[in-house]
Amino acid sequence: MATAVELDKRSGTIRDMFGAVAPRYDLLNRVLSASLDIVWRRKAAEALTLADPAPVLDLCCGTGDQALALRKRGAEVVAADFCVPMLALAEKKYQRLDERRPRGLAGDAMTLPFADQLFGAATVAFGLRNVADLDAALVEIHRVLRPGGETAFLEFTVPETPVLRAPYLFYFRTVLPWIGRRLSKRGSAYSYLPDSVLQFPQRQVFLERMEAAGFTDVACRNLSGGIVNLYTGRRA
Numbered sequence: 716m717a718t719a720v721e722l723d724k725r726s727g728t729i730r731d732m733f734g735a736v737a738p739r740y741d742l743l744n745r746v747l748s749a750s751l752d753i754v755w756r757r758k759a760a761e762a763l764t765l766a767d768p769a770p771v772l773d774l775c776c777g778t779g780d781q782a783l784a785l786r787k788r789g790a791e792v793v794a795a796d797f798c799v800p801m802l803a804l805a806e807k808k809y810q811r812l813d814e815r816r817p818r819g820l821a822g823d824a825m826t827l828p829f830a831d832q833l834f835g836a837a838t839v840a841f842g843l844r845n846v847a848d849l850d851a852a853l854v855e856i857h858r859v860l861r862p863g864g865e866t867a868f869l870e871f872t873v874p875e876t877p878v879l880r881a882p883y884l885f886y887f888r889t890v891l892p893w894i895g896r897r898l899s900k901r902g903s904a905y906s907y908l909p910d911s912v913l914q915f916p917q918r919q920v921f922l923e924r925m926e927a928a929g930f931t932d933v934a935c936r937n938l939s940g941g942i943v944n945l946y947t948g949r950r951a
């Protein structure tokens with residue numbers, strides 16, 4: 716029987732790993748997802764009503780693509796991540812914009828550098844899986860949201876349909892790490908990716924963790940046959 720690989724999610728390890736993959740991060744995202752990642756981020760942005768004009772937090776923002784999808788919807792965005800090379804690449808993209816640029820900021824998801832009830836909404840795209848303490852991050856996101864504040868989280872999931880499940884697992888465990896090793900200097904990051912997804916709470920289990928952190932009206936939606944889920948909820 717296969718045993719689960721022990722993942723090292725200490726902040727320093729995760730920060731170094733994303734720092735090393737940062738230069739090729741966007742390229743690998745496009746190649747490995749066949750550009751579906753653009754659609755997933757747009758759907759996350761569209762899942763928010765943005766009825767509250769308060770700023771939107773994009774946490775674990777990486778190279779800024781989710782922040783830019785939110786900006787397209789007219790939101791004022793604060794984009795935070797604890798990996799400076801990722802933030803620097805995001806900043807380059809923001810600088811091309813003339814107005815309403817997202818504001819980048821260094822910060823750890825488990826101890827957010829923001830006052831209570833500051834944001835009208837929050838997104839995290841493919842970030843929560845990497846945070847050492849998921850529950851602490853969810854509590855922090857809840858803390859910085861205004862009452863009624865909305866959330867949209869994207870995370871990889873394993874498809875439920877058997878017909879998709881087997882090819883997906885083959886792609887994820889074999890093909891994806893192989894491509895990652897060829898295109899990125901830190902190929903091991905692309906072996907970490909499938910392991911981190913397979914060990915991360917999915918669908919109902921993740922929704923229970925959101926509820927435990929205080930979120931209400933939680934729901935999840937399969938995207939692209941269930942290889943990604945969009946989790947939504949709000950602060951009561």
Ligand SMILES: C[S@@+](CC[C@H](N)C(=O)[O-])C[C@H]1O[C@@H](n2cnc3c(N)ncnc32)[C@H](O)[C@@H]1O
Nearest residue numbers: 733775776777796797798801823824840842845
């Ligand atoms: C897979 S990338 C996702 C980036 C971006 N959201 C996207 O959709 O492409 C995960 C990001 O989460 C960040 N991250 C992981 N743990 C973090 C933490 N505890 N606090 C802040 N950022 C964190 C990493 O630095 C990395 O940029």
